[in-house]
Amino acid sequence: MIITIIAGARPNFMKIAPIIEAIKQQQSQGVDLNYQLIHTGQHYDKNLSDTFFEELNIPFPDINLNVQSGTQAEQTAAIMIGFEKVLVANPTDLVMVVGDVTSTMACTIVAKKAGIKVAHVEAGIRSGDLSMPEEINRIVTDSLTDYFFTTTTLASTTLENLGISKSQIYFVGNVMIDTLFKNESRLQQPALWELLHLETQKYMVMTLHRPSNVDEEEQLKALITQLSELGKDYPIIFPVHPRTKKLLEGLSLNFENLHYVAPLGYLEFNYLVKNALAVLTDSGGITEETTVMHVPCMTLRANTERPETCTLGTNILVGNDPDKIANAFETLLSGGWQRGTIPELWDGHAAERIINHIVEIFRL
Numbered sequence: 001m002i003i004t005i006i007a008g009a010r011p012n013f014m015k016i017a018p019i020i021e022a023i024k025q026q027q028s029q030g031v032d033l034n035y036q037l038i039h040t041g042q043h044y045d046k047n048l049s050d051t052f053f054e055e056l057n058i059p060f061p062d063i064n065l066n067v068q069s070g071t072q073a074e075q076t077a078a079i080m081i082g083f084e085k086v087l088v089a090n091p092t093d094l095v096m097v098v099g100d101v102t103s104t105m106a107c108t109i110v111a112k113k114a115g116i117k118v119a120h121v122e123a124g125i126r127s128g129d130l131s132m133p134e135e136i137n138r139i140v141t142d143s144l145t146d147y148f149f150t151t152t153t154l155a156s157t158t159l160e161n162l163g164i165s166k167s168q169i170y171f172v173g174n175v176m177i178d179t180l181f182k183n184e185s186r187l188q189q190p191a192l193w194e195l196l197h198l199e200t201q202k203y204m205v206m207t208l209h210r211p212s213n214v215d216e217e218e219q220l221k222a223l224i225t226q227l228s229e230l231g232k233d234y235p236i237i238f239p240v241h242p243r244t245k246k247l248l249e250g251l252s253l254n255f256e257n258l259h260y261v262a263p264l265g266y267l268e269f270n271y272l273v274k275n276a277l278a279v280l281t282d283s284g285g286i287t288e289e290t291t292v293m294h295v296p297c298m299t300l301r302a303n304t305e306r307p308e309t310c311t312l313g314t315n316i317l318v319g320n321d322p323d324k325i326a327n328a329f330e331t332l333l334s335g336g337w338q339r340g341t342i343p344e345l346w347d348g349h350a351a352e353r354i355i356n357h358i359v360e361i362f363r364l
Helices: 010-028 051-057 072-089 102-112 133-144 151-160 176-188 217-230 244-246 266-274 286-292 323-335 352-359
Strands: 004-005 034-039 094-098 117-121 147-150 169-171 204-207 234-239 259-261 277-280 295-298 316-319
Touching: 004 072, 004 102, 004 323, 010 034, 010 051, 010 176, 010 352, 051 266, 072 102, 094 102, 102 117, 102 133, 117 133, 117 244, 117 352, 147 352, 151 169, 151 286, 169 204, 169 266, 176 266, 176 286, 176 352, 217 323, 259 323, 266 286, 277 286, 286 295, 295 323, 316 323
Parallel strands: 004 034, 004 094, 094 117, 117 147, 147 169, 204 234, 204 277, 234 259, 277 295, 295 316
Antiparallel strands: none
16 A cells, blocks of 8 residues: 655644654554655745754655745645646555645645545644635645544544544544654754853744734734833744745844744754743644643734644733733733643654554555
8 A cells, every 4th residue: 555645844744754654663564555755845945844854854755846935826736736747657545634734735636636535634623714824725625535633532523513424533643742752852952042042941932924924014013023022031032934034124123132043943943942931923833832842832813723722731822912912921921821731642642543543444
C-alpha cells in the first residue's frame, strides 16, 4: 500500500513528522506500507519550509510542486494542476492531508476527482468564521474526506452532527503535540537570546499573520502599539512572517521593547515560547503548544477553532478589542493567569494511532 502525504505550509511539517515515523515503525514490523511525500511549496521561505525538514528529521520530499506565492485562487489552481500530474505519474492508494491550509483543500479535491480515498488529519475543527480562508478549506476538505482523524471529541461530534458516519471518524489526539513532546529536550536557544539579553519569563513572543489583523494598516498599527505599550517592561520578540513584513514597512512602529526578527526554525521558536512570560498570537497551532507547555497565551482573534485551548488550556481570546487586551495584560502581570490542563489524548502517540487505524482499515 502507498500513502501520498501532502505538506504545504509550516504547520503541516510538524504534523507529518510523527506520521512518517509511525509508518517506518510499521515497516520495521514487516507491514506492507509505503509513502511518498509531496511538498506543494506553498511556503517557500527557507525558515518556513526547508528548515523544518532538517530539524524534524523528515525525509526531503519526493516531489516539490514549487507553487510559491499568489492569491488564494492562484495558489489553489497551481497546486491542483501540479498535484493532478503527480497522481497520474505516481499511482497511490490513499492521499493524506493535514491541517487546513490551501494545499489541504486543493489536494483533497484532486484526489477525490481521481477516485482516490482521502484521510484528513485534524478533521472536524471549526471556528464558525467564514472570513477565514482556513475555515473554507476545512469545510471543503471534510465534505470530501473518507477517513477523519480528530484531535478532540468535540471535533468528532461536529462531524457526526454534519452527518458523517461514526465508523469513518477516529479520535486519535494531536500530532502537533507528538512532535512537541519528541523534540522538547532538543529545543535550541536562538542567537538572539544573548543578543537581546533575554531571561526566562521576562519577555513575550508575538506572531501575527491573519488578514483580520495585518491587512488594514491602521488596525495593525493600533494593535501593535497597544501591545507594545502594555508590555513596555518586557522585550517583545516578533518573528515576522514574510507577508507581514511587507505590510510593516513604512508604518514606523518603532518601540524600544519591540524586536522584529527573522522567522525562526521549529526548535528555536519553541525554545522562545517555552521560556516566555506569555505569547501574543493569532495562530491556532501555537495555542495548542502553549497549552501543553503551560505558557499564558492571548489569542488576537475573536474566535478559535481550538476551543479546548481556552476551556482546558492557557489560552484567552481577546481579539483586537482594546479593553479585552488591557484586561488580559492586567491578569497576566498580576499573576492570575489560568495554568490549564492538557486535553485528552494529547499524549505524544496520536500518529501511532492514525497509522494503526490505517493498517486496520486496509487490512495490511
